[in-house]
Structures are given as C-alpha cells and as structure tokens.
Amino acid sequence: MTTIEALPSAPSGRGRRRALPDKWYRGILGVVALLFGALAVWFLVAVIIQAKPAFSTLGFSWIVGKVWNPTHNQYGLLPFILGTIESTAIAVVLAVPIGLGTAIALAFLVPSKVRPALSTTVELLAAVPSVVYGLWGLIVLAPLFREHVEPFLTSVFGWTGLFNGPDRGVGLLLAGVILAIMILPTMVAISRDVLIVVPTEQVEGAMALGATRWQVLRKVVVPGGRTGILGAFTLATGRALGETVAVAMVIGNAPFIAHSLKAPAATLPSLIVNNFGESTGTELSALFGAGLVLLVIGIVVNSAARWLVWSTGADAAGAELGR
C-alpha cells in the first residue's frame, strides 16, 4: 500500500505572490470609486459656495431681473435664461423631425450595403469639436444668412413679427441652426439604435397583416422606441443648453431680451465665457450664480434623459457616445 503523495500545494509562483489579497483589491477599487464620488460632491459644493455671495447680496430676484448692467450693480439673468431656452427651442424644433426622419431612413430605408458606412459617418460627426461648428457658422453661415436666408424668411414670414429688425446674420436664429446641426448626430445615432431594437416579430407581424412600410414604422416601430427616442432628444437638448463656444461665436452676445429671431442675444454659457476674464467681486459671483442656474437646468434635463434611455435598454449606445 502506497501512501498518497502530498497534495500539490497552491502555486507559489510570482503571479500568486504579486497578487493582492481580495480584501485589498476590493478596498482599493472602493476607495477610488469613493474619490470619484467625492470629486462630484466637491464640484457641486464648490460652485454653490462661490455663487452664494451673489444670492446673499442680491437675494433671489436677480435671477428673473431683466437688466444686466454690472456698472449699475444690476445682474438680471432673465435675458440669458430666455436666450438659452429660445436658442435651444429653435434647435430642437429643427432637429427633432429631421433627426427622427434621418434615424428612420438610416435604420430601415437605406440599402443595407451603405448603411454601416452612413451610420458610422453620422456617429463620427458627433465627435467634431463644437468650436469647429462655431467657426463655420461665423465665417460661412453668417454671411449666407445675412444676404439670403434672413431676407427670404422676412419676406415670407415677416407678417408674424418674428423677423423684425435688420438682417445681421449673427443672432438667435443662426445660433439655433448651428445648435441643431451640432445635436443632430447625437439624436440620430441614439434614436437609430433604439429603433433597431424593436422586436422583429412585431414588425413582421404588422407586415403580415398587410400594413404598408410607413404604417409599420408609425404604428409599431416608433411607438416601440418611444421612450428611448424621447431620451435621445432630451439628451440632445441638454447638450444644446450647455453649448458654449459655438453659440457665443454666432449669437451676437447682446445682453437683452430678443424681440425677433434675427436679434442678437446671449445665453447663460455665452454670458459666462464673455465676461469671465474681466469680472471681480459681485459680478464674478453673479457669473458663478449663472453657472449654478445652468447646472440645475442641465442636471434636471440630463437625469430625465438618462432615465428615459435607461428604461429601454439602449443604454450602451449612449454610454459609448459619451454624451
């Protein structure tokens, strides 16, 4: 009878000795994750603390004040809040139908041979830096708007009163159009991903019942991806709200409430970036306050968007785009 040889001991090579005990490993990862969370809290607290002097010296009414005139100690934010909302609204009104139509075309109409190439192109365009869009808008689109687009729109829609005033090129309308172009790729990429995950059985079922392609799209595919599409549009809206340089380059930067689509205006981000360099004291704090207002709007819009996209399971698309 032979005795059983000693069981081979656990490998004691280099790899084993170098490996961290599980506790340490989890601990280190946890600490790093905690640091990340702390960074987010620090960010929020720092902005709030720096904006506080503006609120304590001016109260809360300055947020809806109509006049921005630092030399007279007036820091009304309303023109900029309105400018932000208006430019974003123009962008969304233009980009929602075009984005949805493009997403449908990319997902179902384009021949499958060119589909990947076209889709990739659209996704790549989401990566083009905003300052490049701003440069193009200022140098190429602004003269085009001044000479052709605005005179035309005024002659056709002048009666609405939306196009009063001189043709300047730069202004609310151009800012909205540039924003629309910038948010289109994001909208299209995510909506397309949402549309193609609608179950094939449902599509084929509707087809078998004799529905036309458009009926299938309108009654089955789009309703199926409704939440995700809404999320994509909200996400794009958030991006338009916070866009700084491209808007600052083409909106004209006038601190007044715009009474015409052609009028120059300003947004919260453009206010901050234009006045930051030469501000001190209450004005600087007011700019931080403007940032805080923008942050609150941004967080609300983004949380809503994330929640909507999440609930459809098309989350990977959004995460990969990083937007």
Place this chain on the structure above:
Amino acid sequence: MTSLLEAPADPAVERRRAVQAAAASSLGRRKFASMVALGICWLFLLIAVVPLVAVIGYVIAKGLPAWNADFFTNSTVPEGYPGGGVWNAIVGTVVITVIATAVAVPVGLSCGLFLAESDGRAAAVLRFTADVMTGIPSIIVGIFGYIAIVRNFGGYSGFAGAFAIGFIMLPVIVRAGETAFRGVPRSLNEAALALGARRSTVARRVVVPTALPGVITGVLLAVARGLGETAPLLLTIFGNQYLQWNPSKSMEALPILIYNYSSQPYADLVQVAWGAALLLMVVVLVLSIGSRLVAAYLRKERR
C-alpha cells in the same frame, strides 16, 4: 354531401372578407401615404447630411491652404507678420491632454471595474452620478477648474486645464469601462476564481484583457472629446501667444486659438484658425475611427 360552395356562410369568414375588402380598397391610399412619408424621411436624411458634409468640406478647403512647414513649427505671431504657426497651441493641447488622460484613465477604469463588480445601492448612485456628469455643461466644469485650481494654485495654468479636461473625460471613461468589463462572460471570471486565482489576478489576467477592445474604444473617444473642449480651457489656461512647455504656466491650446482668431477682422489670422480647425478635426476623427479599427482588429484576432 354538400360542396364547399353551398356551405352556410361562416360569420368569421364574412368578417374577414369585409376587412380584406376595406384593406384592399384603401391600399392605394395607404401606399401613397407610405410613399410620401418615406420620401420625407429620405428628404430629412438629405437635409441632415448636407450641412454636416458642408462643415467638413469647408474646413478642409479653407484649412488645407494654411498648412505649411511654418504652420506646424512656429508659434503664433501678431497680425501682419509672416511665418506664424500654431506650434504653441499644439504643444499646449498635447501636454494638457496627456496629463488629463494619464490621470483620468487609471482612475476612470478602476471606477468602471468597481461598478462592474458591484450591484449595491452605492454603486447605483455612483453610476447615475457618472451619467449625469457626462451631461454637465462644460463651461461649469471650467468654473470648477477656476475655483479649485486657478484660484488656489497660482493662477491660470496647464494643470488647471488638465484638471478640467480630466474631469470631463472621467465619467465617459467610467461608463465605457463599466460597459466593457460587464461584457466579459461570467463563466470566464468564475473559471479563473475556481482555479484559485485572487480577484486582482482575475482582473489583470482575465477581465481587462477580454474587455480591452471596449476599453480602448471608450478611452480614445474620451480623449477625442477632451481634445475639442474649448469653454473649460478659456477659464483655466487662458491662452498664451508664446511657446510654453511648462504646465504650471498659462498655455495656448488649439480650440482656444480657433475661438480667439475666428472673430478677428484679419484674413491671415482667420486663415490660421481654419488651419487649426482642420488639424483639430483630423486628429479627433483619426482617434474616433482608430478606436473602431483597433476594437474591430482585437475582436477579430480573438476569434
């Protein structure tokens, strides 16, 4: 025996016939509506593609003439002087991006790994935080960089810019990392653990290598995004017309140069802005396309 023709009318069959007749009679109208609606979708595709192609076309057409040896090797010069370039902006952009990436990638991927291995409430909160952070307007990140670094550490500097850019890249890397790490099959994980490997070994030898294609894509996209950010840099590095390698000093960067020169009334400076825009766009697109190619190559090789 009655023939089929003489069978009593089945109400279900009757109803089906009526529906089919209605469908047939409206078929022409429905087909027409479908054609119109799909035509509009095609039109929208065209409307979407035209400006996007125009942007790229213009940047290439206007930027390419600005590219010459001086453009890449000389620093910016005032208007009217010949031989100006963007070397100082290239140096600033590279230094800032390298610092931001060097910090954000290890931290972001560790957080991603943590999130991929955790399902608790804290992880959910952290995940949501990362998601919301990707959507924070970048100008506010600039304000944060100004408050946190510029004010406390001796004024505008490349480090402050790298801090802001890193802050923008971080949540993108966290979420891309988590998505990639979660994609690693559970069975691989468990097999390694069953062999007696410690968790850190599993992460180093199994999880990270398997998730590499996704990780690389995410990191390169985050870098591409960081490269193009303008607003935070305006508030943190301020711009510098001279060459500066030292990140503790004020630096120039390509996006800032484009922003400042675009509104100049001088044709030669606007020309430099177009050249810089082309350079920035090419680098960003190469990174984006490169990330896809690398990922595709790694996935293929594995099979």
